Amino acid sequence: MRLSEVSHPNQLHGLTTAQLEDMACQIRERHLQVVSTSGGHLGPGLGVVELTLALYQTLDLDEDKIVWDVGHQAYPHKLITGRYSNFDSLRQKGGVAGYLKRSESLFDHFGAGHASTSISAALGMAFARDRLGKNYKCVAVIGDGALTGGMALEAINHAGHLPNTPFLVVLNDNDMSISPPVGALSTYLNRMRHSPPIQFLSDSVQEGVKNFPFIGKDIPQEIKSLTGSVKRLAVPKVGAVFEELGFTYMGPIDGHDISEMVRTFQAAHRIGGPVLVHVATTKGKGYPYAEADQVGYHAQSAFDLTTGKSIPSKTPKPPSYSKVFGQTLVKICEQNSKVIGITAAMATGTGLDLLQKAIPDQYVDVGIAEQHAVTLAAGMACDGLRPVCAIYSTFLQRAFDQLIHDVGIQNLPVTFVLDRAGIVGADGPTHQGQYDISYFRSIPNFTVMAPKDEAELQRMLVTCLHHDGPCTLRIPRGPGEGVTLMEEGWEPLKIGRGEVLSEGDDLLIIAYGAMVASAKETSNILKKSGISSTVVNARFLRPLDQALIHPLARRIGKVVTIEEGTLLGGFGSAIVESFADQDLKVSTLRIGIPDKLVDHASPQQSKEALGLTPNQITQTILKRFGWDKSDSIYVGNSNTESL
Incomplete structure (x- = not known):
């Protein structure tokens, strides 16, 4: 079967493993061809090709619901759900969206541009299913990075207390930071743990305990824990955490072994209650340059497929606002050890990667946890540090309460640099930074500013760090105006003073x-x-x-x-x-x-x-x-x- 013939994921049902592996090659080829031409997210989608094909072998997408976290890992999903022919229009005006979009396809069950939303959304769908007396599967696919978001952990905590709600979470772990090695032993233990003999042993212990002649009504804790001990006999340490939270844990399994994943997903669907399948994948799989540089090839502008190098612009551009910010902050940090740069998993995008390389002791990455980033900065400011939080405008929306409650009300000297403020282009509605002006107007004690060019950005950053209170400045995506930058000796601006540029x-x-x-x-x-x-x-x-x-x-x-x-x-x-x-x-x-x-x-x-x-x-x-x-x-x- 050719990928170009697939318009519905159910068409893939019944294909042999060899045929699915061939389909995986076709998906990667199309994915690389389009992204290398028009730009887009590369590594995330390449890493989940086999995962997508295997999971969809066990789902009926006319009925079952799947929610992909973030959405940029769902390019393979788009290619097998009727968008192959117009995939060339990816992220272009009127074309295929770079993220999931309910209005684009019946198979996009939930829109996603920001991380950590999938488990909550899929659990909500499971609630609706049970409430309405229907019978379909609900699945969330979330990356290990997005699992750092507090919202994802809140959803896991909730789902674990719903033992009678069938619900599957697929953890796409492409970093291996929390995973034990993938290998024959862990696979064998996982199979054994969910095999009928192990389940029978667990059930037998549970039933037998009821007949023990205890004195009094209370069963000793040692006996109570016996069932759980048997159940956790073959669980890797990371799995024990999820088990304690109420999930049945399966994994880790090889995210590029289609047959093994199909067997595991089929077994997961047969288990009642919440289940987490831990799948280990390689980000950028199948393209050596993306595998070698997983950060750099997370997303790419147009590039040469043969060399992996970006296609240079025909006309040289001034440095980006993000780069100027990063360079300026490095110089400030060199002179003031109390200044700390904070990012929420966006070091490269915000320019803080420059600080990370130059002065790592004054750099903090909290992961995808914007709320924590804001309150962490507030705590730092309470005890004498001068934190600078560099977060995209659209992502900082997630921490609105913390901006008010933890920073504004307490009038703490925290600086927020809002990258991607304004119109950002191909990433669409979830990423346009069009609301920060409105929401910052209402927060008490904040000084709010925006530079006209990159030189004024330098002065505004210094202004923020000289001001005894919370400040924010917004900067656009892309290159600056090309003005001459100051190397040092930046003078702070007078708070609340504008300037006349021409008279009429x-x-x-x-x-x-x-x-x-x-x-x-x-x-x-x-x-x-x-x-x-x-x-x-x-x-x-x-x-x-x-x-x-x-x-x-x-x-x-x-x-x-x-x-x-x-x-x-x-x-x-x-x-x-x-x-x-x-x-x-x-x-x-x-x-x-x-x-x-x-x-x-x-x-x-x-x-x-x-x-x-x-x-x-x-x-x-x-x-x-x-x-x-x-x-x-x-x-x-x-x-x-x-x-």
Whole structure:
């Protein structure tokens, strides 16, 4: 059977092991071909090809439910569920999403972009099944990295107390950090433990204990534990943990041995109650470069399949904001041993890998545990350290309560650097950093800022570390503006002070963060139509520079705010509210992301769809203020027309 002929996973039922292994080769070939061309997540999907094929041999996907954690490990799932033909469109506008998406396929039973959600979701489906009197299997597939997330552990704790709820968790362990070696002995013990004789022995002990002539009602603890001891006779140490939490543990098994996995999954489905199957896989399996560098090939831009090297950009780009942040933090840490960089399993993405290499003693990776990262930082700040948490905007949403309860209310000097703030492109709705402006506006004691370029980022980082209170600054994904960076001697900014970049009498444009460059370009386009603009780089969202903004707004009378975040409760809303509080009646146009989810596409395509390019912003301004009439040319601030 050819992979191109598969539109439903049930078509794979009944294939021999050899045929499934051939299918695995075809999946890897298609996976590599597409990702090497368009970019995407590489290592995670390559590692679960056999796991996917084996598991789906034991499921009826017309009825059974499977939830993949995170979703970037589910490319093989997509390829056998009707998306082979358009897989070339992966992560492109209008194409196949890089993560799971319920609206994309009936086989995507739960959407996932963030980690550690699968066990909770699949357990919820099992609840619904039992409540509605239905009969189908519910499976969660979670990686060992995602298992560090508190939500996953909470779900395991809950599921373990539901002995009559059939439910399967597949632990995809591609790191081996918590696993005993995979081999014949562990496989043999696992088979023996779940074989009829062992089960019979356990049941017999349990039944026999009931007939012991005990004095009194209480059974001695030593006898009570006998059944459990027999049950745990062949369980590896890591399995004993799950057993104590109420799961039946099976494994570890070889995640690239299809026949062994099929037998194990079939046995797991026959066991009532929660079951965890521990599967050991190799991330990047089948592509030597990805196997050798599992971090670097987790996700890749377009690359040469033969050499494994990324295809360089045709035009050189300035260093990314993340890199500038990482380099600057390293220099700061060299001078101040109290500054600590904290990441939640995203060292490379945030630029903290530079600190990890340079000064490992001042670097902490907490794993996929954003809530813990925030409160850990709060504890550090209580006792004299100056923690800097570098977390993606979209991921920090998961720790909103900790930001309020543990940092904001206590007014602790913790710095948060929000990478991937704004529109991020191909990763889609779960990864767009469009809400941090809104949610940080409401948190007490926070100073909130965003740089217009990478040099201002350097100064803002220093500003945060000089400030005696919580601070946050947002930075966009991708390259900076190409400005000259300062090597040292960064002066902190004055808190709550913006700057005027250009002056004009017809329009006041107030921009925040990454949209300052677009505001300047918009001003230049408007100038060609005879409209002069004052452009302000707000710098600070909280506190706003009302002393600068209000007099300008009162004098000019027409205001435009520009931001790369949701308009609901955003930067523009803060400006309008400040006007209202002072009874300042000014015609104001807010430009930003409307109340909608931003789907996967390139950042430029997303901005065009949202009307956020300078040309589009210009047209919106001309129309809003009546300057778009074809029979007149607007000149000056006198509201006169010249033919």
